[in-house]
Amino acid sequence: xxxxxxxxxxxVTEMGQExxxxxxxxxxxxxxxxxxxxxxxGLELLIYFNNNVPIDDSGMPEDRFSAKMPNASFSTLKIxxxxxxxxxxxxxxxxxxxxxxxxxxxxxxxxxxV
Amino acid sequence: xxxxxxxxxxxxxxEKEAVTLDCTYDTSDPSxxxxxxxxxxxxxxxxxxxxxxxxxxxxxxxxxxLNFQKARKSANLVISASQLGDSAMYFCAMREVGTxxxxxxxxxxxxLSVIP
Numbered sequence: 001x002x003x004x005x006x007x008x009x010x011x012v013t014e015m016g017q018e019x020x021x022x023x024x025x026x027x028x029x030x031x032x033x034x035x036x037x038x039x040x041x042g043l044e045l046l047i048y049f050n051n052n053v054p055i056d057d058s059g060m061p062e063d064r065f066s067a068k069m070p071n072a073s074f075s076t077l078k079i080x081x082x083x084x085x086x087x088x089x090x091x092x093x094x095x096x097x098x099x100x101x102x103x104x105x106x107x108x109x110x111x112x113x114v
Numbered sequence: 115x116x117x118x119x120x121x122x123x124x125x126x127x128x129e130k131e132a133v134t135l136d137c138t139y140d141t142s143d144p145s146x147x148x149x150x151x152x153x154x155x156x157x158x159x160x161x162x163x164x165x166x167x168x169x170x171x172x173x174x175x176x177x178x179x180l181n182f183q184k185a186r187k188s189a190n191l192v193i194s195a196s197q198l199g200d201s202a203m204y205f206c207a208m209r210e211v212g213t214x215x216x217x218x219x220x221x222x223x224x225x226l227s228v229i230p
Contacts, residue, residue: 033217033218042221042223043205043220045217045219089157102149102161103149103159103161103218105151105158105161107157107158108157108158110157
């Protein structure tokens, strides 16, 4: 099992550019989560999916953020246009209702908007 | 609204000693799960231990144990025989188990430093 795979690991972009973060969950996991981590706000849940359907996007900061999950093995988080305050580490995590209910996190994408 | 509190922003412990990291939570849901995650300086989030609200016994995983006091709504993490590699951020988290939603909320974290 390769775990949750996120790409890219690091992204540096200029303000105003579009940024797309990618995530491949663990096969068989039917929940997928996007979190953002900053020093000021800690770990914030942005959005989560169940069986590819967005369930709760109340954490998405504004309309510049959007997320999709076209199939069970792929999700994207897009920021358009990006702003310096979007600089953070973005984590993707997946889980299922089986077992100990723990999440498996990806390695994260460190986004820097200059 | 659910809430996780970790009152210790930073902790120090001597190598080989035990340490307790505090966590209190607030929920009105009778069914929930509590987690602890470790985040070393490399940045990855590592799942440590899980406690269900209906579990009768405190969870244990190797050197990690969870001191679960349901009436006090606390779920403290105990690390026995601390090692230098335990230096990291530790996050307490809670998941409300429901049919229409399923998400984990994290506390602000505690930074643990193990001193040789």
